[in-house]
Amino acid sequence: MFNSYPLPERVLAALDKRGIQTPTPIQAETLPLSLEGSDIIGQARTGTGKTLAFGLPIATRLDASKIKGRAPRAIVVTPTRELALQVAGELTWLASHLSVVAIYGGTGYGQQQRDLWRGCDVVVATPGRAIDYLNQSILNLTEAKIVVLDEADEMLSMGFKEDVERILSATPEERQTLVFSATLPSWAKRLVKNHTQAASHVDVMKGDALSYREITIDAPARVRAAILSDVVHVHGGEGAIVFTNTKAEVDGLRDKLAAQGHRIEALHGDMNQHQREDVLGRFRQGLVTVLVGTNVAARGLDIPQVDLVVHYRLPDDAASYQHRSGRTGRAGREGKVVSLVSGREMRQLTGLERSLARKFERQAPPAPSDVQDIKIQRALDQAQSQSAEDKALWAELARKLIDAQDQDTLAGLLAAFLGGVPAPRSLLTGEEGQTTLLLRGNIHSVGQVVRLLREAGASHVGRIQLSSEGAFVDVPTGQSDGLQVSGMQVSKATEPPKQDVQKPERNRRDRDGRNGGRHSSRGYHARGGRPNRSDNRYDGPRKSKRKYSKGPNRSAHAHD
Numbered sequence: 137m138f139n140s141y142p143l144p145e146r147v148l149a150a151l152d153k154r155g156i157q158t159p160t161p162i163q164a165e166t167l168p169l170s171l172e173g174s175d176i177i178g179q180a181r182t183g184t185g186k187t188l189a190f191g192l193p194i195a196t197r198l199d200a201s202k203i204k205g206r207a208p209r210a211i212v213v214t215p216t217r218e219l220a221l222q223v224a225g226e227l228t229w230l231a232s233h234l235s236v237v238a239i240y241g242g243t244g245y246g247q248q249q250r251d252l253w254r255g256c257d258v259v260v261a262t263p264g265r266a267i268d269y270l271n272q273s274i275l276n277l278t279e280a281k282i283v284v285l286d287e288a289d290e291m292l293s294m295g296f297k298e299d300v301e302r303i304l305s306a307t308p309e310e311r312q313t314l315v316f317s318a319t320l321p322s323w324a325k326r327l328v329k330n331h332t333q334a335a336s337h338v339d340v341m342k343g344d345a346l347s348y349r350e351i352t353i354d355a356p357a358r359v360r361a362a363i364l365s366d367v368v369h370v371h372g373g374e375g376a377i378v379f380t381n382t383k384a385e386v387d388g389l390r391d392k393l394a395a396q397g398h399r400i401e402a403l404h405g406d407m408n409q410h411q412r413e414d415v416l417g418r419f420r421q422g423l424v425t426v427l428v429g430t431n432v433a434a435r436g437l438d439i440p441q442v443d444l445v446v447h448y449r450l451p452d453d454a455a456s457y458q459h460r461s462g463r464t465g466r467a468g469r470e471g472k473v474v475s476l477v478s479g480r481e482m483r484q485l486t487g488l489e490r491s492l493a494r495k496f497e498r499q500a501p502p503a504p505s506d507v508q509d510i511k512i513q514r515a516l517d518q519a520q521s522q523s524a525e526d527k528a529l530w531a532e533l534a535r536k537l538i539d540a541q542d543q544d545t546l547a548g549l550l551a552a553f554l555g556g557v558p559a560p561r562s563l564l565t566g567e568e569g570q571t572t573l574l575l576r577g578n579i580h581s582v583g584q585v586v587r588l589l590r591e592a593g594a595s596h597v598g599r600i601q602l603s604s605e606g607a608f609v610d611v612p613t614g615q616s617d618g619l620q621v622s623g624m625q626v627s628k629a630t631e632p633p634k635q636d637v638q639k640p641e642r643n644r645r646d647r648d649g650r651n652g653g654r655h656s657s658r659g660y661h662a663r664g665g666r667p668n669r670s671d672n673r674y675d676g677p678r679k680s681k682r683k684y685s686k687g688p689n690r691s692a693h694a695h696d
Contacts, residue, residue, distance in 0.1 A: 137157055137158060137159075138151055138156070138157060138158070138159060141159075141167055141168070141171065141192075142171060142196075143171075143192065143196055144195075144196055146195075146232070146233060147192065147195045147196060147230065147231070150195075150229060150230050150231075150232065151230075153229075154229070156188075159185070159188075160180075160184050160185035160188075160189075161180065161184065161340040162178055162179075162180035162184050162185060162186055162189050162316075162338070162340050163185050163188055163189045163192070165178075165338045165340055166178050166189050166338050167189070167192060167193075169336050169338075170189070170190070170192070170193040170312070170314060171192075171193055171196060171197070173197070173312050174312070174334075174335075174336055175312060175313045175314070175332040175333050175334065175335035175336070176313075176314050176315065176316075176335055176336050176337075176338060177315045177320065177325065177328055177329075177332070177335050177336070177337045177338070178190075178314070178315065178316045178317075178338045178339075179316075179317060179318065179319070179320050179337075179338065179339040179340065179341050180316075180318065180340045180341060181318055181341060181346075181347075181458075181462060182318045182458070182459060182462025182463070182466075184340075186286070186316040186317075186318075187222075187223055187226045187286075188226070188230070189316060190212070190284045190286070190314045190316055191223075191226055191227050191230050191231070192230070193282065193312070193314070194210045194212075194227065194231060194234075194258060194282055194284075195227070195230050195231035195234070197281070197282065197312075198210060198231070198234055198257055198258070198281070198282070199233075200233040200234065200257075201257060203255060204254065204255050205253065205254070205255045206255035206256070206257070206279075207255075207276040207277070207278060207279040207280075208237075208256050208257060208258055208259040208275075208276075208277070208279065208280060209257055209258070209279050209280060209281045209282070210257065210258045210259070210280060210281065210282040210283070210284070211258070211259045211260075211261060211266075211277060211280050211282075211283055211284070211303070211307070212227075212258070212259070212260045212261070212284040212286055213261055213262075213263060213266065213283075213284065213285050213286065213291065213300060213303060214260065214261070214262060214286045214287060214291075215262065215263070215286075215287050215290040215291045215296065216262065217240040217241065217242055217262055217409055217412070218412065218413075218416065219286065219287065220238050220239075220240045220260045220261060220262050221238055221240070221260075221413070223238075223260045223286060224236050224237070224238035224260040227258055227260065231257075231258070234257040234258055235255070235256040235257045235258070236256065236257070236258045236259075236260065237251040237252060237256040237258070237259050237260070238259075238260045238261070239251075239252070239259060239260070239261045239262070239265045239266060239269060239275070240261065240262040240265050240409070241262055241264050241265045241409075242408055242409035242412075243408070243409040243410070245268075248265075248269075249269075249274055252269065252274050252275055253274070259275065261275075261303075263291060263296045263299035263300060263303065264299065266299070266303055267299050267302055267303070270302065270303070270306055277303070277306040277307045278306070278307070278308065279308075280307040280308065280311055281308075281311055281312060282311065282312045282314065283303075283304065283307055283311055283312070283313050283314070284313075284314045284315075284316070285300065285313070285314070285315045285316070285328070286316055286317075287316075287317050287318075287459075288315045288316065288317045288320065288324060288328060289317045289319050289320050289321060289324045289455060290317070290459075292324050292327050292328070297327065301331070304331050313331060313332045313333075313335065315328050315332065315335070318341075318455075318458055318459060318462060319454075319455040319458055319459070321455070325337075346465070347464075347465030347466070347469070347470060347471060348445070348461060348464050348465035348470065348471035348472055348473050349470070349471075349472050349473065349497060350461070350473045350475075350494070350496040350497060351472060351473065351474045351475070351496060351497045351498075351499050352474075352475050352477060352485060352496045352497065352498050352499070353367065353474055353475070353476055353477075353498075353499050353500070353501055354477065354478055354498075354500070354501070354564070354565060355476035355477065355478055355501065355565075355566065356478045356479070356565050356566075356567065357478065357479070358567070359565060359566045359567045359568065360448070360476055360478075361389065361392045361393075362561075362566055362568070363476060363501045363502075363566040364378065364389070364393070364446060364448060364476065365392075365393055365396040365398065366501060366502040366504075366507045366566065367444075367446060367474055367476075367501070367502060368393070368398060368426055368444065368446070369502070369507050369510050369511060370502040370506055370507060370510050371443070371444045371472050371474060371502075372425065372426065372443060372444050373441075373443030373444060374422065374425065374441040374442075374443055375419065375422070375425050375426070375427070375439065375441045375442045375443060375444075376425065376426045376427070376442065376443065376444040376445070376446065377426075377427045377428075377429065377442055377444070377445050377446070377460075377463050377464070378393075378426065378427070378428040378429070378445075378446045378448050379428075379429065379430070379431070379445065379446065379447055379448060379449070379451070379460045380428070380429075380430065380448040380449045381430065381449045381451070381452075382430070383404040383405065383406055383430060385448075385449070386402045386403075386404050386428050386429055386430060387402055387404075389402075389428045389448065390402040390428050393426060393428070398425065398426045399423070399424050399425045399426065400424065400425070400426040400427070400428060401415045401418065401419065401424045401426075401427055401428075402415070402427075402428050402429065403415050403416070403427055403428070403429035403430075404429055404430045405430065415427070416439075419439065420439055420441075422441070428448075431451070431456060431459075431460070439463070439466075440466050440469060441469075442463050442464045442466065442471065443464060443469065443471055443472065444464060444471065444472050444473075444474065445460060445461050445463050445464045445471065445472070445473045445474070446473075446474045446475075446476065447460065447461075447473070447474070447475040447476065448476055449476075450475060450477065450481060450484050450485065450488065454488055454491040454492055457488060457492070458492075461473040475496065499632075500563060500564060500632030500633065501562075501563070501564075501565065501566035501632075503563055503630075503631050503632060504561055505630065505631070508554075511554050512554065515550075515553060515554055560613040562598065562599065562610045563608065563629050563631065563632045564598075564599040564601055564608060564610055564632065565598070565599050565610065567598070567610070569612060569613055570598055570610040570611070570612065570613065571610070571611060571612070571613045571616035571628060572608055572609065572610055572628070572629040572632075573608070573609045573610075573611060573616060573619065573626055573627070573628060573629060574605065574606050574607070574608055574609075574626070574627050574628070574629040575588075575606050575607040575608075575609060575621060575624045575625070575626055576605070576606040576624065576625040576627075577606070577623050577624040577625060578623065579602065579606060579607050579624075582600050582602065582607075585597075585600055585602075585607045585609060586600070588621050588622055588623070588624065589609065589611070589619075589621060591621075591622060592619055592620055592621045592622070593615075593619075594611050594615055594619065595612075595615065596611065596612055596615075597609060597610070597611060598610030598611065601633055603633035605633065608629055608632070608633055616628065
């Protein structure tokens with residue numbers, strides 16, 4: 137309990153007002169040291185209370201002051217504008233006796249300058265704007281007693297190292313330095329230790345269980361956006377964040393998912409600060425349920441209602457993956473993290489799993505029937521949640537339709553609201569125009585299935601997945617009806633294979649000596665028996681240029 141620590145009554149009252157009574161592991165481990173004034177390097181997963189871990193020492197050790205023009209006695213440095221605003225908001229309610237000022241880029245200088253000249257107790261800053269004010273002698277850090285580096289590895293690895301060192305050099309040597317991050321590779325630890333004095337390293341990462349499921353879905357490039365829409369429908373819950381690597385793709389995905397009926401907004405570095413704050417505000421209020429962004433949305437955003445994180449593109453390094461994924465599974469909720477991969481990305485995925493020392497769960501794309509069921513249930517929930525006043529507006533029309541037993545009109549209303557007949561789509565890849573068949577019989581290899589389908593007259597065979605239930609096979613929808621395969625029972629599959637969907641090893645040979653796995657991950661034309669290379673269906677592993685390492689991440693969004 138927090139009342140067992142030497143915290144002032146005003147701080148305990150602020151915690152109690154928020155319903156916060158028990159410290160998280162990172163808070164419990166660091167508070168005894170930080171309240172004594174010791175330097176700390178703290179590691180914990182995102183969403184585990186690192187802001188309070190450094191906020192409580194600030195709120196406790198600094199007394200109120202009314203001196204006009206006073207220099208700040210604490211500075212918190214964060215890598216992004218959003219995180220700076222969030223931290224400033226947390227400190228404002230936690231330490232109501234202190235004046236907290238946030239300074240960050242993407243907005244005008246005027247108000248921030250006036251706030252600094254007026255005097256404050258705590259400054260929360262992004263590195264670039266802090267350097268600007270230091271160079272103009274507007275920001276004075278000579279009285280700083282506490283310096284906090286939040287998300288330290290991000291700042292030290294993405295071009296902010298010199299800025300951070302400049303900020304630290306402007307503070308007194310006899311200061312308390314608190315460093316917090318979810319990840320802190322050895323190279324970053326060395327840099328941090330150069331600016332701390334006998335810092336205690338507190339690492340609760342190993343003791344923290346993951347608060348989210350990690351799922352991998354095979355999503356070929358040509359149908360990835362459609363699969364993303366289905367994933368958000370089925371797994372999205374109250375809110376989802378989709379991450380990709382370029383600003384152009386962020387805008388493209390926003391438009392595509394909006395056309396699919398999602399309430400979606402984009403977030404990236406080309407947006408000004410007012411636009412970004414407006415988007416995040418509507419997301420927190422539930423007016424927007426899907427947020428698509430670059431890594432600018434990955435750091436420090438505390439939005440508990442995020443049930444799903446989707447990696448539309450895998451990030452450049454394992455640390456970015458963890459920070460992105462940490463946006464879900466917060467505040468005691470269980471989240472889901474879905475990575476969409478195919479082809480050469482499979483090797484990237486293997487490298488990521490190796491770096492994190494864990495395997496992700498494999499799943500097929502959501503079945504169309506599951507997507508439709510979710511849409512219907514949400515429509516019913518939305519209908520029930522309408523106000524009595526709004527329902528009364530349409531009550532008379534509803535009675536007329538019911539009395540007239542006008543099923544046709546009611547069906548038309550539902551079709552307009554929920555959509556019409558969905559296009560046929562593969563249960564294995566999500567590709568439209570493909571129907572997944574289930575073959576049951578004496579099946580012992582992929583090659584055997586291909587041969588039998590060729591003999592049955594199938595001009596093209598897509599993905600094949602062997603299962604304990606039989607062989608799941610994609611064929612063009614126009615060829616699926618009435619296909620007779622010798623010695624096999626053929627039916628349309630209604631759901632994906634029950635076991636995890638994983639690609640067979642490429643060198644696995646079947647019983648009659650052929651390479652049985654080579655057709656399982658590419659399209660196959662019956663004529664000539666060669667894989668079809670022209671339809672972009674090849675999804676097997678290729679050599680990847682991307683490696684997951686523990687070194688600095690040179691992302692293009694370093695200054696975003």
